[in-house]
Amino acid sequence: xxxxxxxxxxxxRAGVSKGAVSFALNNRPGVSAGxxxxxxxxxxxxxxxxxxxxxxxxxxxxxxFGLVLARRPEMLRADAxxxxxxxxxxxxxxxxxxxxMLRFVPDAAAEKVxxxxxxxxxVDGVIVTDIRRRDPRPxxxxxxxxxxxxxxxxxxxxxxxxxxxxxxxxxxxAMEHLxxxxxxxxxxxxxxxxxxxxxSRRRQWATALAAAGLPPGPFLEADFTAAGGARATAQLLxxxxxxxxxxxxxxxxxxxxxxxxxxxxxxVPHDLSIIGFDDxxxxxxxxxxxxxxxxxxxxxxxxxxxxxxxxxxxxxVTDVHLPAGVFVLRESTASxx
Amino acid sequence: xxxxxxxxxxxxRAGVSKGAVSFALNNRPGVSAGxxxxxxxxxxxxxxxxxxxxxxxxxxxxxxFGLVLARRPEMLRADAxxxxxxxxxxxxxxxxxxxxMLRFVPDAAAEKVxxxxxxxxxVDGVIVTDIRRRDPRPxxxxxxxxxxxxxxxxxxxxxxxxxxxxxxxxxxxAMEHLxxxxxxxxxxxxxxxxxxxxxSRRRQWATALAAAGLPPGPFLEADFTAAGGARATAQLLxxxxxxxxxxxxxxxxxxxxxxxxxxxxxxVPHDLSIIGFDDxxxxxxxxxxxxxxxxxxxxxxxxxxxxxxxxxxxxxVTDVHLPAGVFVLRESTASxx
DNA sequence: GGATCTTTCTAAACCGTTTTAGCTGATCCT
DNA sequence: AGGATCAGCTAAAACGGTTTAGAAAGATCC
Numbered sequence: 046x047x048x049x050x051x052x053x054x055x056x057x058r059a060g061v062s063k064g065a066v067s068f069a070l071n072n073r074p075g076v077s078a079g080x081x082x083x084x085x086x087x088x089x090x091x092x093x094x095x096x097x098x099x100x101x102x103x104x105x106x107x108x109x110f111g112l113v114l115a116r117r118p119e120m121l122r123a124d125a126x127x128x129x130x131x132x133x134x135x136x137x138x139x140x141x142x143x144x145x146m147l148r149f150v151p152d153a154a155a156e157k158v159x160x161x162x163x164x165x166x167x168v169d170g171v172i173v174t175d176i177r178r179r180d181p182r183p184x185x186x187x188x189x190x191x192x193x194x195x196x197x198x199x200x201x202x203x204x205x206x207x208x209x210x211x212x213x214x215x216x217x218x219a220m221e222h223l224x225x226x227x228x229x230x231x232x233x234x235x236x237x238x239x240x241x242x243x244x245s246r247r248r249q250w251a252t253a254l255a256a257a258g259l260p261p262g263p264f265l266e267a268d269f270t271a272a273g274g275a276r277a278t279a280q281l282l283x284x285x286x287x288x289x290x291x292x293x294x295x296x297x298x299x300x301x302x303x304x305x306x307x308x309x310x311x312x313v314p315h316d317l318s319i320i321g322f323d324d325x326x327x328x329x330x331x332x333x334x335x336x337x338x339x340x341x342x343x344x345x346x347x348x349x350x351x352x353x354x355x356x357x358x359x360x361x362v363t364d365v366h367l368p369a370g371v372f373v374l375r376e377s378t379a380s381x382x
Numbered sequence: 383x384x385x386x387x388x389x390x391x392x393x394x395r396a397g398v399s400k401g402a403v404s405f406a407l408n409n410r411p412g413v414s415a416g417x418x419x420x421x422x423x424x425x426x427x428x429x430x431x432x433x434x435x436x437x438x439x440x441x442x443x444x445x446x447f448g449l450v451l452a453r454r455p456e457m458l459r460a461d462a463x464x465x466x467x468x469x470x471x472x473x474x475x476x477x478x479x480x481x482x483m484l485r486f487v488p489d490a491a492a493e494k495v496x497x498x499x500x501x502x503x504x505v506d507g508v509i510v511t512d513i514r515r516r517d518p519r520p521x522x523x524x525x526x527x528x529x530x531x532x533x534x535x536x537x538x539x540x541x542x543x544x545x546x547x548x549x550x551x552x553x554x555x556a557m558e559h560l561x562x563x564x565x566x567x568x569x570x571x572x573x574x575x576x577x578x579x580x581x582s583r584r585r586q587w588a589t590a591l592a593a594a595g596l597p598p599g600p601f602l603e604a605d606f607t608a609a610g611g612a613r614a615t616a617q618l619l620x621x622x623x624x625x626x627x628x629x630x631x632x633x634x635x636x637x638x639x640x641x642x643x644x645x646x647x648x649x650v651p652h653d654l655s656i657i658g659f660d661d662x663x664x665x666x667x668x669x670x671x672x673x674x675x676x677x678x679x680x681x682x683x684x685x686x687x688x689x690x691x692x693x694x695x696x697x698x699v700t701d702v703h704l705p706a707g708v709f710v711l712r713e714s715t716a717s718x719x
Numbered sequence: 720g721g722a723t724c725t726t727t728c729t730a731a732a733c734c735g736t737t738t739t740a741g742c743t744g745a746t747c748c749t
Numbered sequence: 750a751g752g753a754t755c756a757g758c759t760a761a762a763a764c765g766g767t768t769t770a771g772a773a774a775g776a777t778c779c
Contacts, residue, residue: 053766080727094502096765101438118470139485165431326634433736
C-alpha cells in the first residue's frame with residue numbers, strides 16, 4: 046500500500062485476475078460491463094496507473110516519439126522553428142499518452158548512433174527534420190524498422206510518409222511582389238545548401254527571376270544565424286552592382302541583414318527591400334516591420350505527429366500536404382531607388 | 383538471429399549465464415578478466431545492445447530526464463532560452479546514455495498531471511524551470527519522490543537542489559552604466575510577475591534606482607513576447623515624463639521596444655537608451671547593436687543536467703552557483719538627451 | 720436434451736533485463 | 750588436515766504488465 050499499486054493489487058481488490066484488469070483497461074472485448082465497472086472502481090480507489098516500463102517490455106511499445114536534431118549549439122540559439130514545432134507535436138501526442146524524446150547531436154555520425162539508440166526500445170517512431178540531399182536517414186530508418194515521418198519529401202519513392210509544406214507559392218508571391226515593384230537585381234541569402242528546403246527556395250527564387258526575364262541574381266550561402274546573415278549582406282553590399290532587394294531564407298538573417306543595411310547608411314525599404322522567411326515573432330515588431338513568408342511551424346508539428354500516430358495505428362498513410370506558406374506584406378519592401 | 387539479440391543469446395555464445403553477462407556489462411566485480419573478455423567479444427559479434435525497457439523494468443530506472451514547460455505556444459515562438467538550454471542538457475546527459483523527455487503543457491493544472499505521469503516510470507528526474515512565487519511544484523515533486531533540480535532557488539529550505547545564476551551583478555552593472563551616463567528616469571519592462579526571476583530583476587532595478595537616490599521609475603509587466611514589449615514601450619512613451627532609458631527583461635522585448643521607439647521618430651540611443659537581457663543571437667546584429675546582460679543558457683543546461691546526474695548517483699548535492707550574467711556594452715545606450 | 724458456440728474469465732507463459740541466493744573449487748589460516 | 754573465506758560463477762526469482770490457451774457457464778441449435 047505504501048508503494049505504487051500494481052495491476053495485481055487492482056485485480057485483488059476487484060476480485061478478478063490480472064488479465065481481466067488488463068483487458069478492461071485497454072478497452073478490449075471479453076469483459077462484462079459489470080466487471081469492467083468494478084475494475085475501474087478499484088483502479089480509481091487505488092489510484093493505479095500502469096507502469097510504462099512494464100508495458101513497454103511486454104507490448105514492445107514505448108509510447109514515445111523521437112526527434113533528433115543535428116545542429117551545432119549556436120545554430121539553436123535563435124532558432125525560431127523548433128520551439129513551436131515541438132509544441133505542435135506535443136499538443137497532439139500528449140492526449141494520446143505519448144511523450145517526446147529529444148536528442149541533440151553535433152554531427153551526422155552522432156546522428157546515426159542516436160537513431161540507432163532510439164530504435165532500440167526507446168521510441169515507437171521518429172520525426173525526421175532538416176532533410177538533406179542524399180539523406181542517409183530514410184534508408185537507416187527503414188533498415189532499423191523504425192516508423193518515421195519526414196518533413197518534406199526527400200526523394201521520389203520511399204516507404205516513409207512525408208508531411209510537406211510547399212514553399213513555392215510564398216516565394217513566388219514574394220518575387221512577383223518585388224518584380225512588380227520594379228526590382229531587377231534581387232539577391233538571395235540562403236541557408237546551407239545541403240538542406241533540401243534551402244535548395245528548394247533557391248530554385249523558386251531563380252525560377253521567378255528567369256520567368257520575369259531577369260538575369261540570375263547573386264546567391265549567397267549562409268548558415269541561418271544572425272551573424273551569417275549580416276556577413277552575407279555585407280558581402281552583397283560591398284561592391285556594385287548592388288542588389289535592390291534581398292530575399293533571405295529566414296527572418297533571423299533578414300533582421301540581421303536589415304540592421305547591416307542600416308549600419309551602412311542605407312535605408313530600408315527606400316534604398317533596399319528586404320524579405321524574410323518564416324514570420325518569426327519579432328518580425329512584425331522590427332523597424333520597419335519585416336515583409337516575410339509565413340510558415341506554420343506549430344501546425345507542421347501537429348500534422349507530423351498526427352501522421353506518425355496514424356502510422357502506428359496501422360493506417361496506410363500517404364503524404365500530407367499542408368497549406369503553403371503565405372506571403373506577408375509589411376513595410377520592408379518598396380520600389381527600387 | 384533474425385531479430386534483435388538478447389542477453390540470453392550473448393550468454394549462450396560466451397558459454398556463461400545471463401547473470402554473468404549482466405555483471406560484465408555493468409562493470410561489476412565477480413567476473414574474471416578472461417570471462418569478461420569472452421563476453422564482450424560475444425556482445426560485439428552479435429551487436430547486442432540491452433533493451434531499455436527491460437532494464438527500466440528490472441532496475442526501476444528509466445534513463446531519461448524530464449522537462450515540463452508550462453507555456454502558451456505563442457510564448458514559445460521566439461523563446462531564446464530553451465533551445466540552447468536543452469542543448470546544454472543534452473550534451474551532458476547523452477554521453478551518460480540518458481535522454482530528455484519533453485512535455486509542453488498549457489497551464490498549471492496540466493502541469494501537475496504531466497509531472498505525475500513522468501514520475502510514473504517515465505523519467506528518473508526532472509529539471510524544473512520558470513520557478514514561480516509559491517510554486518507548488520517542489521512540494522509536488524518531493525511528494526512524488528521524483529528527484530529534481532530547480533533553476534534558481536524557490537524558497538529558503540527545500541530538499542531540492544537548485545542551480546542558480548545570479549542576475550544581480552548584471553542588472554547592477556547595467557544600472558550603474560545608465561546612471562553613470564546621467565540617466566534619471568529609467569523604466570523597466572519585466573515579464574509576468576509570478577516568475578521569481580522577473581521579480582528578482584525588478585528588485586535589482588528598483589534597488590539600484592534607490593541606491594542612486596533616484597525616484598522609483600515606472601515598471602510595466604509584459605509577457606516576454608515582442609508584441610508585449612512593443613505594447614509596454616508604447617505605453618511608456620505615450621505621456622510625459624518620458625523615461626530616458628528602458629531596461630527590458632529579455633532581448634526580444636527590447637528589440638521590439640527599440641523598433642517601437644524608432645517608429646515614433648525617436649532615435650536609439652540618442653533620444654532613448656535601451657538595455658535587454660539574455661544576449662540572444664540577434665541582439666549583436668540589431669541596429670544599433672543591443673546592449674544587454676548575457677545569460678548562459680547552454681551552460682545552465684549543462685550545470686542542471688550535471689547536478690541531476692550527480693543526485694541520481696547518490697551524491698549529496700548542494701546548490702550550484704553559476705557565474706553571474708555579465709553586462710555586455712554595445713551601442714543602444716548613450717547619455718540622455 | 721445433448722452437442723456446439725459464445726461469452727467471460729482465469730492461470731500461466733512471456734517480454735529481457737537485474738539481482739539475490741547459493742553452489743563450486745581454490746586459498747588461507749592455524 | 751580441516752574449517753573459514755573468498756572469487757567466480759549459475760540458477761532462479763523478481764520487475765509489472767500483455768497475451769495466449771483453455772476452463773466454466775450460458776445461450777443456441779437441431
